[in-house]
Amino acid sequence: MSVKTRLLASPVGQTAKRVIADQQARRITSSDPTVRSLLTALRAAAPDEGRWAERIEVERRRMRASTEPVVVEITDPDRWRTTIARSRDAHPPVLLDESHVQRTLGEVTRVTSKPPHWGRLLFRLVHRLAPQRCLELGTSVGISGSYLAAGLHTVGSGGRLITLEGQASSAALATRLFAELGLDAQVDVRTGWFDDTLEGALATLGGVDLAFIDGHHEYQPTLNYFAAVEPVTAPGGLLVFDDVSYWDKGMARAWAEVQQHPAVTGSVTIGSVGFAVVRGTPSGHHRIAGLALR
Template identity: 50%
Template sequence: MKLMRECRPQACLELGTCLGISACYQAAGLHLNGSGRLLTLEGAPEFAAIAKKNFSQLGLSNVQVVTGPFQRTLEGALADLGPIDYAFIDGHHQEMPTLDYFGKICAQANPGAVFVFDDINWSDGMKRAWRTITQTRNVRHAMDLHALGICVYGVP
């Protein structure tokens, strides 16, 4: 939530909703900011349904869940959101999918977009993915917080 309050992103994307707990914190931050919207993607319909209920019970109308595999839903979510200011990648923790999602989101990220990756030290593949991300052109301020990695994209 603090990141949302500090960075004040408008178009926000999350990969991996699960029950919507992280989405609730992020959406609450946007709500306190007074602007911004979060689309969160989840493959399991049962989880997505619980997340929707959680958003509704908390009165969070600035977050929507899109159900289906990222491979199928990411493109539509990007088209819906437009230029991205913030992305939290917290699902499908494998090297190549992580790099693929990162590349697709970068392709329409606003300068200074903030990316957060969960579980960057969870496996050798995720360690390699994070290393590749930190060495990507125009990636700045990469921080390894052990469980989480945070970086800024699009600042030359």
């Protein structure tokens, strides 16, 4: 690890990063209501956020500690061999055969779920934007979906979330989590590959106000999902893309193309998460180094 990387990872480095991010966010001015909602969400907690975050984080801790087996289907055993060899997890995945890997609920939760502050930001966005039609690509075991659904529950205007997951085992665990949190009325979990489920989900929703695209982080699939979702996104709707500066350089390229699309009137990139406003007020493209919630 270089001196610079070590410094950035230290508590002092983390505080400095938060201060810089906070200053960058304050410097952004925009007349677009969705961008303004995002900037406000960075600064101000939403009603009931603390209570919901506490409940969801209790569940996350329970799941992170769980050794319950989760068998997932795979198509790329060699990549998994590398992942397993590199895993530092106390319970690394085990290759069962060329098409299945056995993981634990703890490992899946630790590796795939957005951290608490990102969950809170999703909750705040739902509170500020009050979307009726939310879509998530990539449920995993349901952590980010819980924050979205809890936001919908708090807003209480009948908004719903359809969340899509390719792994049946993960989808089942997410369904269980939503039920435990009493959020089943807000969420519809659909199992299957995005290519098979996205069209149906969009037809059911009848449009999109807020989407969180957090699965299949590669160039062409990301552009395909954008191409499917953008035309049915409401004016001022928000599309959130995770991992836009991921190790896969294709994601950075895909995000740059999304930003340049004529329907995207503004964007904010916060760390490695891209927020694109569709058919809003032209508001330019902004970057904030990382997430600093107040």
